[in-house]
Amino acid sequence: MSVAPQARHGLGDWVIGLEALLFLFLVGLFLFWKGSTSELVWQLKHGIVENRIHAADELAKRGRKAIAAAPALKEALGDSNPNVQTLAANALLRMGAWHELNSSDWITKASPNAIEQAEAEIANTDPPPAEALLVVEKAAISGRDPNSREFAVFSLRGYGADALPTLEAASHDTDLNVRNAAQTVLQEIHSKEPHAATMESQ
DSSP states (O other): OOOOHHHHHHHHHHHHHHHHHHHHHHHHHHHHHTTSHHHHHHHHHHSOHHHHHHHHHHHHHHGGGGGGGHHHHHHHTTOSSHHHHHHHHHHHHHTTOHHHHHTSOOTTTSOHHHHHHHHHHHHTSSSOOGGGHHHHHHHHHHOSSHHHHHHHHHHGGGGGGGGHHHHHHHTTOSSHHHHHHHHHHHHHHHHHHHHHHHHHHO
């Protein structure tokens, strides 16, 4: 039994329409994926050097909006390209990925500017994020740049007694400004302790 010409024509139109819809769907899916955090993570893991650099830089610009990329950025700290390493460390700092920073070697890879920006944000947050304490302590003791170590010391003032051991260590820093900053913050914290004890006894 043969199919009538009109039926074959109608079937052909239906197939063409289905192919057009599939094409539009694929184009829409590509446009949705292109430039997304998922696409940037893919580029960070599998792209050529130029694409990995672009992906790390773009994720750094997005900050906390791209927090889902933090695990991939932590992996990128071990990238073969130093620029990717630096941008990945900067991105982790900008998005406040404290868990990944606490458990990774970022301190020698992040730029001083990115470290100082993160420390300034912590210093201006009341109370400061508890999970960031280990990150700031590492910066205060192991930071390559004296200015970054000084910034870190001042960022510790909001942590009170929890920061005392690190501040004591920083008070013996090789840089005079860091030592002075540590001593200043130590005095501030100690000056509040009697006041706190008085308040508790009332």
